[in-house]
Amino acid sequence: MIKTIPVELGDRAYEVRIGDGLLGRAAEQLAPFARGGRLIVVSDETVWAAQGDALRTGAEGLALEPVLVPAGEESKGWAGLALVCDRLLALGIERKDHLVAFGGGVIGDLAGFASSVVNRGCGFVQVPTTLLAQVDSSVGGKTGINVAAGKNLVGAFHQPSLVLIDPEVLASLDPRQVRAGYAEIAKYALIEDAELFGWLEVDAPAVLAGDPEARRRAIAAAVAGKARIVAEDERETSGRRALLNLGHTFGHALEAETGYSDRLLHGEAVALGTVLAFAYSASRGLCPAVDAERVQAHFEAVGLPTRLSEVGLDAMGARLAGHMRLDKKREAGRVAFILAHGVGQAFVDKGVELDEVAAFLDGAR
Template sequence: MSEVVHVPLGARAYDVHVGRGLMARVGAAITPLLRRPRVFVVTEERVAAAHLSALRTGLGDIAAEVLTLPPGEATKSWNQLARTVEWLLDAKCERGDVVVAFGGGVIGDLVGFAAAILRRGVRFVQIPTTLLAQVDSSVGGKTGINTRHGKNLVGAFHQPSLVLADVDVLDTLPDRDFRAGYGEVMKYGLLGDADFFAWLEKNGPRLAGDPDLRAEAVRHSVAMKAEIVARDETEQGDRALLNLGHTFCHALEAATGYSDRLLHGEGVAIGCALAFELSARMGLCPQEEPSRVRAHLARMDLMRDLRDIPGDLPDAEALLALMGQDKKVVAGRLRFVLARGIGDAFVTDAVDPEDVLAVLRFAA
């Protein structure tokens, strides 16, 4: 049982299937895309151990060449990108073939970028295995890697040909990873749908144990993202709203060395809390709004402040300097996604750095 969300991008349009039991039917879903019964699967060690045999079974008569990479954010690197591209060339992946990104956001971003540059562009399919990837990174065509300068600073827009989000796969996801992915789910309510945020306040704690609620949360998140991407594929305007919390998040990820000290979704959760704190400090929304955000994060057992991150962090000034490398900087001015209230976000560069510093010190 699954639902389909269409991403209407003309010649680059594709469907996102969301539901249960999709792994068992992956071969039937992918076959219409294939010129020959062969795919090139790139995954990571933890996903391979838990789900690769099920993927092979679901592919049926479709042959699968498989590359397994190390897990973790550090895999989004020049070295692993080169390794992936060279492996695809060694395996004789042709321009008409399909590459499968089988994993979380790290694998999806890396493999999508490899597909974008291989032979000047080959098609790829996303089979996201984390909550974060299912609701966010697998949809919209953003691909890329990290460098020493910051996160996702090298990449390309390259839309997938198909996304298969099987919510049953999330049953094996560690609790911390599921909660981290929830940071991206919550973001959708905060940026543009107050009713969805209210639904999450009611149902959020039950998502991990209820696959039907989980499927509805994923479907709604994907539908919101698809609608925004259709309006603004390459982030010239509205799509920047999807970066709510990410200016803070990316600086914190850089400060923690893209390590397991801070998962991306945890950084997004902290970033959303800080974005609402900054909005309230600037008089854009009442203080009750960030308090409500924090209360929900607490109920979901998610990080809310810098002090929740284990280990030492740079001071506020150093974190602000890291934000200067963010992709959203325009003419040297930082752009933030702020909010007039829950469900009413907007993008602005009219932010006093002293207000940002004050919020960072408040959260430290």
């Protein structure tokens, strides 16, 4: 059975389809986007080696042209973008064509950005292969690359035409990657769904272990939450979409300090950043301490980092705050923080002083 979640964006509306075994039925899903029966698939070498044959088998009858980049965050930069765009043009891609982003968040961001600029824009379909990409980065149209100044600072809003999510492809994922993706599911609950968070506190082990029903429910809940917020505020103009950055302002600073490396995966940074956001909220009297403790206890229980010492960070608070000053969402020089009044009660605070954050982080360290 396929669960369909619409992303209501007027003439840019599309569907997110979730179903076990969807990769094995890729032909019927992707055929409408294959002009002349051909599709260009952007992927990385690791994903293609592990899942490429499954996609070819599922897309039998379609001619797939793979464009591969090395696996890892290093491919999501100027060189990776140039490689993909040059290859797309060499394959004769046209404006009315669609490419397929087949991989995790790096591939989705890179391929999505390439599709937004090559020939001044063509279409793309997201087929995410990691839990983090399935529940977060594949939905919403944010694409981009990393540059010397920071992560995702060059990019575009470019919505996909379709998102296909097959939870079965997660079976081969390393448990650490699954836990990192789970952090984004918990994030949606902590933003505005206390009931979902209560369910996760009980059933997170089943989600992480790959129980089909629990995993489908968790993925669908996260996607529905994001689709709802994106439909209300596609480009973060009203501030509503900014709520999706819960844990990210702290998390991106942590990623920058660890060099955007495997030392701290993005989902791990979001988990630790969310714990810090709740703890900071509690320190300011905005959130009950018991809720901040509850969030930390949950992430600890599922094996995600909740303390700076766990990821070997000994940077001074001022250094981490310095990374935050480069946040791409800053306005008039000020950084918007997503804080919380409690579980399921996130809000945007544009009045946070970074010196105060630095002092808090020194204490947390």
